[in-house]
Amino acid sequence: MIDLKGKVAVVFGLANKRSIAWGIxxxxxxxxxxxxxxxQNERLQREAEELAADLPNTKTFRCDVSIDADIDSVFEQLKSAYGKIDILVHSIGFAPNIKNNVLNTAREDFRIAHDISVYSLIALARAAEPLMAEGSSILTLTYYGAEKVFPNYNIMGVAKAGLEAAVRYLASDLGAKKIRVNAISAGPIKTLAARGISDFTSILTAVEQRAPLHRNVDQLEVGNAAMFLSSDLASGITGEITFVDCGFNVTGL
Incomplete structure (x- = not known):
């Protein structure tokens, strides 16, 4: 049994009960x-507060990660409320006009996708670092579309590749302080973000057919992996991309 008693975990990216962030x-x-x-904003506040009410010792905070002042403000609030952070979870990704193929991606859409999906991890890690002691953990969420081409994933695949590179560089930057940085590459899950991917059900079907376990994962399975990577049991793991996808990434045909 993994014991995280006494640890403070901050989870960014909760949208609703289907969010991977909620499973974690x-x-x-x-x-x-x-x-x-x-x-992120007032529109999501009610759902976040209702979900948080189901968990003991849980508070909610508003933060739009595209606004530096919001990040500064929320970490001042976190410092005041807890004095420290042991676990930081970044479950954030967004790409406007994701239906456009990469060739036809507008410059501004590229900028926004990388700002929200990649730079936000760097910004949050920088803000959290002063509150994190030796042995702390930073964790983000990625997808196999960073490595392989998936239909309709488009510019988000490029952004996720950048995110995975950021994980490795941040692991190096923060390693001297013994802060670990890792990513989970989760299999496809019917989240709010997944709704923006055209014909998403075809990806779910392909995983069921080809993955060694012949099924898709759910949020709680991703949460189990996050719990392990956030614990002292994973004290020697950093800079890694851990797949939680029923083995789909190991298959060819």
Whole structure:
């Protein structure tokens, strides 16, 4: 049994009960961590507060990661509320006009996709670092579309590749302080973000047919992996991309 009692975990990216962030939050709470859940804007506030009410010792905070002042503000609030951060979860990704193929991606759409999906991890890690002690963990979420071409994933695949590179460089930057940085490459899950991917069901079907386990994963399975990577059991793991996809990434045909 993984014990995270006494640990403070901050989870960014909660949209609704189908969010991967929610599966991770549940598992971290189950292991005893004190949770801070961060939502983007007032539109998402009610759902975040209702979900947080189901977890003990959990508070909610608003933060738009595209605004530096918001990041500064929320970490001042977190410092005041907890004094430290042991676990930071970045479950954030967005690309406007994702239906456009990469060739036809507008410059501004490229900028926004990388700002929200990649730079936000760097910005949050920088803000969290002063509050993190030796052995702390930073975790983000990626997808196999960073390595292989998936239909209709388009510019998000390029952004996820950047995110995975950022994980490795941040692991190097923060390694001297013994702060670990890792990513989970989750299999396809019916989240709010997935709705923007055309014919998403074909990807789900392909995983069921070809993955060694012949099924798709769910949020709680991703949460289990996050719980492990956030714990002292993973003290020697950093800069890694861990697949939680029922083995789909190992298959050819």
């Amino acid at each position: 939050a549940q598992k971290l709470s189950e292991a005893g961590a004190t949770l801070a859940i961060c939502y």
